[in-house]
Amino acid sequence: MVTLNEDRWRRYQIRHDTEYCYAYAVNSARHRAHLVPSDHADQHVAGYSIDINQPLSESREGRDFFGNAYRDFSINMPHRLLDVRVSMIVDVRAPRWPASETPWAGESLARRVFEPGDQAANDFALMCAPFLTDSPMIPTLSAVGAWARDRISDDARPLHDQLLKITRAIHEEFIFDPEATAVGTPLREVFSNRRGVCQDFAQIMISGLRCLGIPARYVSGYILTHPPPGKPRLVGADATHAWVEAWCPDHGWLGLDPTNGKAVSDEFVILARGRDYADVIPLRGVVIGGGEHTLDVSVTMLPEEEVEASGQGNAKLRQTVNPAGNDVTSDHGGHTTRGTGKNQVAGRQGEEVR
C-alpha cells in the first residue's frame, strides 16, 4: 500500500465543463471559478485554458489567502446558458510517504502552551491555525472526534499510519450515496446517517482530525477513475473530487482520500485547498434574473497514453494557454453522460470511487 516516490511523472489531460441552464434570461452574472490549478511539489501545470460561451464584461485572475489561483468573471448580457469549459494538461507524481517511525500516542499537535518568543511553535501556528478550528462548513463535532479516536486508540504506530486507518475507516463505514446529501447538508446529519459523497467524507474526516488536534485541510481536484474490466472509459463521466490533507510533523501535508480509503497517489490532480468546501467551490456565482436553473457538470480525466490512443486529444490545448475563441471542439459525441448538478463532487464510474 505504501507508495514510494519514484520520481515518475504522469501526464493527464482534464476537461471540466460546467453548464448552467436558466429558465429565464439572466440579466447579469458575476462568477468566481476556483478552477485554476497551480504548480506544487508533486504537480506541474503544462497547459491550461478556460473558455466561456458568453461575452465577458470583466475577467480577472487572482490568488486567495490560501494560495489558490482563481478567475473572476462577469457577464452583463442577458443569457440563458452559461457554459464554462476548462481544459488542462497536468503532470503529477506520487507524493513521498513519510519515513518517520516515531510512534504517536494520540497527542494533539496543536500547541497548548502559548509562550511569547517560541518562534518555532509560532511559525507552526501561523501555518496550521486556520486548519485546526471550526470553519464555516466544518464544525469540530466532538462526536466525530470521539469516533476518530476510537479508530486509532488501540495502537501506537506512527501518525501517518494511523491517519491512514481513519481514512480507511470512513471508506468502510460510510456508504457512498449521491442521493443522501446536498451541498449544504449539515455535517452532523452526514455523520449520523453515515452516507454521502466525497465532499461529505472529506469534511467528516477533517472535523475528526481537528478534534484530535491534527491540522487538516480540504482539497478539491480530480481523481483518475478506472472503468470496469473490459469496458471503455466514458467521456465526461468523471466528476470533481475532494479529499483531505493532514499535517504530519517531520513530513508536512499528507494527502488522504477517505472516499476511496487510500493515500493520495499519482492519480490525483489538485485544483485548490482551503478550510472546507466553501473556500474552494469550483464555480460559484450570483445572478440577477434567471429563475430556476439546472447545473450540469462533466469531467473527463485521461492519462496521456489514452489521449494518444483514442485520438481524443486537443491539439489546440497543447500549444497555447488561454487560446482566443470559445470553441474547444465538440468531440464528446453522443455518449456524454453528465452529472446531475446536485452533486458537483461525486465520482460515478468504476470501482475506484465508490
Added chain:
Amino acid sequence: MPAHVKESLTAPSTLLAGYIGRFPVDGRFDELCAADGAARAHWDPVLELLGRMQATEIETRLAGAQQHIRDEGITYTIYADPQGRDRPWALDELPLVLPGEEWERLSYGLAQRARLLNQILADIYGAQSLLHKGIIPPEVVYGAGGWLPAAFGTRAPGDIFLHSYAADLLRSPDGQWWVVGDRTQAPSGAGYALENRLIMSRAFPELLTQMPVASLNGFFTALRESLAFHAPSDGESPRIVVLTPGPLNETYYEHSLLARYLGFPLVEGGDLVVRDGYVWLKTIHGLQRIHAILRRQDDAYCDPLELRSDSALGIAGLTDCARRGNVLIANALGAGVVESAALQGFLPAACRALLGEELMLPSVATWWCGERAAMDYVRSHMDDLVIKSVHGIGHFQPIFGQDLNAAQREELLARIESTPDSFVAQEWVRLSQAPVLNRRPGNLKLEARSVGVRAFAVASAQGYQVMPGGLTRVESHRDARVVSMQRGGASKDTWVLQASDNEELVFPGDEAGATAPIVHTGVPSRVAENLFWMGRYTERAEGMARLLRLTLSERLHHARRHGAEALHELVWRYGLVELPKGAAGASQIPLEQLIRCATHPRHNQGLAATLDQLGRVAFSLRDRLSHDHWRAMNRLVNDQALTENSTLGPTLVWLDRAVSGLAALSGFALDAMNRDTGWRFLSLGRRLERLVLLAAALNVATGHLNQHGESDQRSQSLDWLLDLTDSSGSFRGRSTGMATWQAIRDIVLLDETHPRSLRFQVDGVQQALQRLGRDTGNSLVGLEQTGILLTGWSLGGFPELAMQQSAFAQLEQEIGILSDLLVSRYFSVSEAGMAV
C-alpha cells in the same frame, strides 16, 4: 461625609427618599449614591428638579415621552419576541449622569483603544507582524469567528479599517471602568443615543438647558466628514450611502435615523451593484458610483460571492472592490475579528508593540484557555468566571461558573480541555447600579437596576473622537449579571457634564443638526418603487374608507334604493370582499362583513390590511419622511379602531377619522416632501390608484344605467357616485334636481378643474409620464403605447366613450398594464442577486 456629597438634600421628596440612603447594597457601585448612602454631587440638579416636582407632574412628563416614542414609531426588534417588529423603544427617563473629568479620562482610553484595534486590523489583514512575532497567537485570530480570509490584502482608504467603534463598559464595585466587549463590525446604538437625547430634551427641557450636558452632534459631524474625507472618490464629490439589511433588522429604526441625520441615502444590498471593480447605486437615472458605504450589516452577509452565499442581503463582488481600495467600507470587511474575547488578554502587549504606549482602558480580566497557565487558573477559579466561546454567543451561551454543580463543572472543563482554543474565561464583575423610574401609576418610585454603558468613537482627521455620552443599558431586573437590549432591557440617556475649565470636551457642531455639505445621489430604484406604492396604498386606503363609509350609511338609511345595490357591487368589484358562492347579487354582503372590511386587522385586502402595507412601505422610507408626516402616518396605521370585534357605531366614527387622516397624509405629500423625481412616482401611484376606483365606479354606474334603461334614469339615484367622488357640492352648485347621468358626466368625467374627475387624473398621468421621461432620460417606449388609450380619453373621446361600460372595463385593464410597465421600466433593476 465626603466633600462631594451634598448635605442640603435632607428633605427630598418621597420619590428620592425611597432610594437615597438605602443604596448601595451588596457591595456594588451605585451611580447615584456614594458608599455612605448620600447622593453624589453631580446629580444635584437632577435631584433638585425631581424633588420640586409633584409625582403627578413627573407622571405626565413620562407619559408624554412614551407617547412620543409611540408616535415617532421608535422601535427596536427583539428577535424572539412574538410582538416582532413593532416593539417600542424602551427608555428610562432618568439619565445616567457622569462628571466631565471622569469621562475625559475614559475618552482618552477609548480613543487609544480604537486606535489600537484599527492598527491590529491593518496588521491582521496585511503584514501580520503581530502574528509572526507571536505577540498575538495566530490561533486567537484564525480561531475567531470574525476572521475573514477574503479580507486579506484589503487596502483600506487612509489605512482606516475601524471608522466606527463601540465599547461596552461596566463599572466594578471600586468605581473603576472596564471594557467587557469591543464592537467593531457595525456597532449599533449611536443613533439610539441620539434619539434618547431628543426624547429627553422634550421630557426635561429645563435640565438640559441648565446643566452643562455635552452635545452629541459633533460626533455625527465627525463621522460624516471623516467618511467624505477618506472616500476614494478620484476627484469626484464623494457619494456615500448607509447600507441596511432592511426593515426586518433589529435596529432598522436606527439605520433610517442615521441616514436622515447624516444626509446619506439609505440603501439595501439589492440597490448596489459591482462593475469593473467599483460599486454603483442603481437609480432611476442609471448607475452612479458610490465611494463610501457606512454599513449596518454583518461581515458575512455583505458579499454572497465571496462570503456567505446564502445571503440575500449582500453585493456580489464587494469584497473584491474593498481589496482593491476602490470603495471605503465603514467598517472594513473582516473588522469583526477583533471583537473576539480571546484577543482581550493580548491587547496590553499589542499596545506596547504597535503604539509604544501602555493600554489605558483595560478589559475585564480575560483568560484565553489556549494558554496552559490560563487553563489552570480557570480550573481553580470557576466560581468567579464567566465562560464564553471565542466564536460568539451563537455557538455557545455564556455560562457562569457559580451556577454549576460539581458534575456540570467537570463536564464543562472536559469540554473546554478538548478544544481549549475555542474558549475564554472572563472575570465576573458585579455590575454597578443606577436608579430607574418604576412607573406603576400612583406609586411612582425609584428602583435600582444593573447598568452598563456603550460608548462610541469615530475616526476623524484628528484621530479618534469619542462621543461625550453614550447608550446606557439597563437590565430588566435588579440582580442581572449581564446587560443586553436583546434580553429585554431598557436604555437611558447618558449625560456627561462638561467641566467649565475644560474646552476639549466641547465638540464643534451645530445644535440644530447636521449641516456639512451633502453629496447627492440619484433616487435609488427601490426608493422610487416604494414611493410609487406608498402613493398607491395611501390612495387605495382613502378610496376604501370612502367607499365603506358611503356603503354603510347608504345601507342604513336607504336600504332599498338602487344606490345601495350599486355600492355593494363596487365593494365587490374593488376587491374588498369576495362574493359568497351562490349569492344572488352583491347586495347580499352582510353588514358584519362590511365592518370587518373596515376594521379587522386580518381581513384580506380590507382597509386594515391596506394600511398595514402602507405602514410597511412608509417604514422603509422613513429617512425621506418628515417627523410630522411620519407621526400622522404612524397614528393612522396604528389606530385603536383596528380591532377584531368592532361594531357599527365605532366603525363609522373610525371611517370619518380615516378619511380625514388620509387627507392629511396627502397634504404632507404635497407640502412636506421634496418634489424630486422620486416624488413623481408617489404622485403617479396616487393618480393611478384613484383612476382604478373611478373606472370601477363608472363601470358599475354605466352597467346599472344600461341594465335599467335610459328612461329609468330619473329614478336611478346616482347620488352615491357624487358622494364617492366628493362631487356633491359641485353638483348642487350647478343643478337643483336629481342627479342625471348627463349632469354627473359633466362633473365626474369631464371637469378639468375637479381633482376627482376622470379627465383631471388622465391629464395628470399623461403629464407625469412626460416629466418622468424628461427627468430620467429613460425612454418611454411601451409607456407611450399604453398612453394611447389614455390620450384617446383626454382628446375628446369622452362623450363617445362615456356610456360604454366596456370602455371603463378596458380603462381598468390599461391602468394595470401601465403600472406593470412602470415597475419593469424603473424598478426591476433593484432585484437582488441569487447565488447559483
